[in-house]
Amino acid sequence: MTHRLLGITALAAATALTMTACGNSSSAPVAQTDGEVSGEVTMWMYPVIKDEAKNREFWEKTEKAFESENPDVDFNVELQTFDKRDTQISAALAANSGPDIVMITPDQASTYHEVGGLLPVDEAIDDEKDSFYTSGIEAATIEDQVYGVPMFQNVNTTAYNKEIFEEAGLELPKTWEDIKEAAPILAEKDISVLEYVGSPEQTLNLTFYPFLWQAGGSIFTEDGSDIAFDSPEGIEALQFILDLQEMGGVVQSAGTDSPAIEGSPMARGQVALRATTSLPELAQLRGALGEETVVLGEPLEGEVQATFGNPGLMALTSINEEDNRQAAYAVLDFLSTAEFQSEFTKLASNFPTRTDVELPGTGPDYEALEAALEYAIPGEPHAAARQVMAALAPYLQSALRGDLSAEEALTQAAEEARGILSRT
Template sequence: MKLRSLSPLALTAVAALALASCSSPSAEPATPDDGAVTGEVTLWMYPVIRDEAASKDFWEAAEAGFEKEFPDVDLTVELQTFDKRDEQISAALAANSGPDLVLITPDQAATYLNVGGLLPVDDAIAGDRDVFYPATLESATFEDELYGVPLFQNVFTAAYNKTLFDEAGLDLPTTWDEIREAAPVLADDGIAVMDYLGTPEQTLNLSFYPFLWQAGGTVFADDGTTVAFDSKAGVEALEFLVDLQEAGGLPADAATQSVGIEGSPLAAGTVGIRPTTSPAELAQTRAALGEDAVVVGPPLEGAEQTTYGNPGLLALTSINKKENRAAAHAVLAFLTSQDFQTELNAAAGNFPTRTDVEIAGDEADREAYAAALEVANPGEPNPAARQVMAVLAPYIQSALRGDLSPKEALAKAADEAQAVLDRS
């Protein structure tokens, strides 16, 4: 057992481009004649547990627990930082030297698979597949094969300043129509019905995309080769936000509002809803407004009810050698088991990817977040997802500022984003 903490590698763009030369060895594991699982497996783990000391202790215990069950497998967990994670993983794959397993996101899975850097892992959870939330598996499924086992997930849902709605004599709105109806009532008292974080620092997965999905739209077409956010549904989603802005239903600076609770209109008591709220943000909001003032609700609903929830995936890299394949599968099954996920989610404050793992927290909060898990959208994995997001975000700002109509903003963004997609 060798748990090591490593600093990010010194990298170059040439190393990242060399991904294209990665080989893709057979995904079939090699099992010894006696059926015992043997081998050496290295896992690159990123800060799922924020406290560095607690993280080190947890993963040391995880190594020991796994090796007790599989004494002929040497598991090494190498603790990494998020700094330059993409470059670090890309360089390792290009050099064919690094981890057998690595923690990645769905869009990273799409990118690394595109250049032959990942191996399928269906066999690792063949007996447990039905207990995972379907969306978490779909986020890592490409051409009908699974390229990552969901270890945990983050999920975001609506949080309300209930006091504001009570004082206005309003029920808590959960649909777009109810939000539209509540907006002018609250605006008369100088209250915005809903928050919107328009800063480019905020991922669109937590700002515009949930509304796009709620309208029935998508970022990309099904085949992933064209953008689709400028569809009728996309225009409806952006019009919903712009109409709220014009009616005083969003904060005046929604186009540029920064991330965070401290100093926000929500913490100041001038906003009724934050549509995508994490447990950490919920705790901060309650600290600012009072425990009884803040309640959690299910995800908002337009044509559809959905929210953003991103799983962390344990992926098997092309670096893994056939003689260590069965051992790598054993690690994947162990770390994503019911018992281990229960321990990890308690330590990290995340949510399970398995339906047989209980959600932590107060009962009322558990109910709301459980509802969110059932309809969570993990995002749309695409090698160009982040570049497309960077193109689209300023145009969303333009529409909220009134510089362009929603239709014009999305059409211009689609032209630029499609060029990015074509190049990728």
């Protein structure tokens, strides 16, 4: 499937745009709807705001702000965890019992749309659609209809422990070749050059897929009819990681390491770089290693530069009843305003999806993440994307354990994934 880059060409101008201020970071924005709708709307929200207390406080205030302008709508935000999110949402859709609105990613939107689990939201954002960056709307568009309000933009890029490289007399590596050259030098100091998290707790969008994309490969063929990760590019990507592991450039426990930053090999100073790092994760690394120790750079480059980054979409589910539709539209309209997005992206340390909202900060970190948007890929939207990811992950673990070669792992995973496609 063709990679749809999330390069937001107008984003560089966003910092010059003005917006309406909406109070301190814990305040909720003012709702903009007219108060004439009625109903009950349940929304499942996930911890994009990493601070649990701030997350809860923000959404409680958001509920009250919306309901003060819409007294006949009972708006309930149910805070969820990312653990088993796909299973949770799929079960709710199958039972036709759960949220009217749920936060999902573009690849999830493709999956749930395929089974009739989502409703279009064009009517809810018609007046605001031109205020969003085109790429965010495109990522949410399926068959010419929009299936989610782009509420925030994620992007990841390379984080370096610069002290490790300085002490070894090395430049910060920017390409695969640079990394392979640095690996044996750092291994002599009992330091791995690259952090790779192979645990099934971590999405492959943040582990194997960016290396696959950097090799010029993809998960699916361009038309989405077949698996493509067992291509020479896919084998090259996995072999790159295995070669690093063999020379001490990736820790031996990579196949089971937790995705948590706290206590991770990099946070302990045992690894020199992390290829996919978000702004909140950067703050955690600096908390462990020191403010001046960790810096951001551009996404790594193999055959091409690539990283993972996608918009978070607030989607309307098929659980929402027709007589409750206008109430759900009112909530989505509220969540799409510049005032709301400005507050939310500041607290979440994410990028806005609207052209009239400023970036949540300034300085080198935001400049690096803004530059990374040009190379960001929002996963590969496909109805079987999540099932294929789940099938592939154990084979990657087997390769990291040394049980399978790169070619064996991807060939066997592709056979299982093709079975999934035939049944989807």
